[in-house]
Amino acid sequence: MKKNAFYAQSGGVTSVINASASAVILEAKKSSKIGKVYAGKNGILGALREELIDTSKESKAFIESLKFRPGGVFGSCRYKLKSIEENLKEYERLIEVFKAHNIGYFFYNGGNDSADTALKISQISNKLGYPLQCIAIPKTVDNDLAVTDSCPGFGSVAKYVVTSTIEAALDVESMHESSTKVFILEVMGRHAGWITGASCLAQDSHPGAPHIILLPEVTFNQKKFLNKVKETVQKQGFCVIVASEGIKNSKGKFIAESDSKDAFGHSQLGGVAPRLSDLINTKLNLKNHWAVADYLQRSASHLSSGIDRAHAYEVGKKAVQFALQGLNGVMPIIKRKSSLPYKWEVVAAPLTKIANVEKKLPAGFISKDGMGMTKKARGYFQPLIEGKLPEIKNTQYKAGKMEMVTKKLHAWR
Template sequence: MPRKNAFYAQSGGVTAVINASACGVIETARAHRADIGKVYAGRNGIIGALREDLIDTSKESAAAIHGLLSTPSGAFGSCRYKLKSLEENRAEYERLIEVFKAHNIGYFFYNGGGDSADTCLKISQLSETLGYPLQAIHVPKTIDNDLPLTDNCPGFGSVAKYVAISTKEAALDVASMCETSTKVFILEVMGRHAGWIAGAAGLAAEEEGDAPHIILFPEIAFNHKKFMARVQRTVKRFGYCVIVASEGAQYKDGTFLSESGVKDAFGHSQLGGLAPLLAGMIKDELGYKYHWAVADYLQRSARHIASQTDVDQAYALGKAAVEYALAGENAVMPCIERGKGKRYRWSIGKAPLDKVANVEKMMPRNYITRDGFGITEPARAYFAPLIMGEAYPDYRGGLPVYVKLKNHSVERKLKRRFKV
């Protein structure tokens, strides 16, 4: 009986270390050639499977695959495409099974966040219904750090490091000019419903008076009056004020401050423009000169300053996904478990997908100071180990060396094309 092949796909917004998970999956599969045939990747995520647009990773050298460890972005292309329920669009799921059958795929590894966990679970369930054996394993990834049942998510540690460093450096700039120039600096970071990224910026504050002076969390309702009073008080006391604002900052009724009214492919409200909005408020009411910045893609693609802990965990979870599949597991997600004690230790655990899909993990209230504008010591103890270690890529000519795969296409076997 021929060995079953594996299918791997990347989903949603990419990270500085999602390719490290891809490396973990592919290298581990190659080490088990007696059990797994080839690893095919979906070109542009799950869309590649629907279109039967597969990439043969066996055509890549061992050095190229290993180079993914230090390469940001999505090596095979990602997408924001959420499969609807079986009842709404059964044809999509049946198409996936049709493609998997045609290419003798028995292992499905989906590397993404909460929506991807949902897709992975649905595919696992349908394969059982249709009588086609398929082991579906979700590989966690999200800079938002909002997946449940895992201590943290690959991608987050590197973003946390980038944001904390950027806050520290920008604050030194503002402080040096605040006597005659900028009084307020605002950094807008990602985080729709959970303030983990904004909270990590708090690591930059090591002494009283250090930035960030104000952090805006989605978990804490925005109070205009309290916010303005805090800005004014901070400027009077320290000469300047640095604010880190999560894009998901919202009013008490749940309305986002920066909601545009547009929805993305996953049905989420499109956010953006919070920093200039806050800057305008401050200028109009307090008259302070300001500057603002949006970390945007820079925060999630900054492989040059990635956390070594993050890289190690991303690879380990990709490796564990293959090992779980070979052990007969299905519809599970390998996860990070934090050890007890003051010294940071972590290990790989396992979470059932029906407990992961469509569940968001918010910042605990005890991680946020009573006034709602900063982080507590428990939060600092949580964040600090995740940004530890520098995993610098190789440099050539003053620039980092990143791998670009050949991404050879697999010959199509199905006559029918599927429109996405």
């Protein structure tokens, strides 16, 4: 008897996560072992609430169009399952839902916390007498998943930041004589500076910005920073800075940490750019402007990387193939075979080596002064932002049917 599959999206979405969804659904349809693919409405919450979207009701054209659609078409969530010891009832509920809907395959598309969720479910399913093929599908703009060379979602946000840095630098260069002297772009990155670091590729274009790159891996030194801003303005006439939201002071505290927490217990960040702006105003009296890329950087499908989209689709496709091969508790990861020319493949890696492990920028990627990147870093980043995209004439996205499966169980609270 065919088993159905459950697919869900988790955490912050990207401009290419739906390409993975498209691949999972289309690849599953080819199999004689998989029945229907049910998508969880709003991530793992869809499983707990028994809110399952029947993707078989969608047209093939709609599923194929997801390759180029940003956001998370089935809804995402920030919901971390507690440990099995703390809340066994959550896991029992998941298995109850999977049993009720004959689900034998579990695909969870997300980052570190999502990998942890998939690992926990793969471990508990056997103990509760209901074996599942559990596969975590990589997705995170932060590029901080262990083992994999890069993460789907990162290449596109990197391309957005590189392009935006070049364009903003050209703007400031035009106006610096009588107006803005300093521009600050704040980008995502709590503990790992991959996005910020990728901005170094913008230096290959005139006018050679960013002049300063501030990373979470390097302790923020106020005096050193202000001196470099001042020297750059004196020499170049203007200064462009790309700063990570997660930069910390000498005490290890986030420069822009607030008192609020997200669903995973992480401190809410945001506000590094205006704080740096205030510092430049107060100490150097230089006119400056700042911008926070925020959601724009991760949802800019029009600036997405062709390589990134290919990565996202392939890991979704391989996830299904690995499950059908009987693999469990693994993630399809990207293995770089060469950078010039860029060659890669997707292989399986155990979740025990990935879940809750955060990959930071290697020391060899960071310049000696801590405010720039090395040639080695450029060689890593460059292939990930490349790749042409087909021209999309109509940017109006269609709504899917999103037809829900009839519930069979009691409501979950």
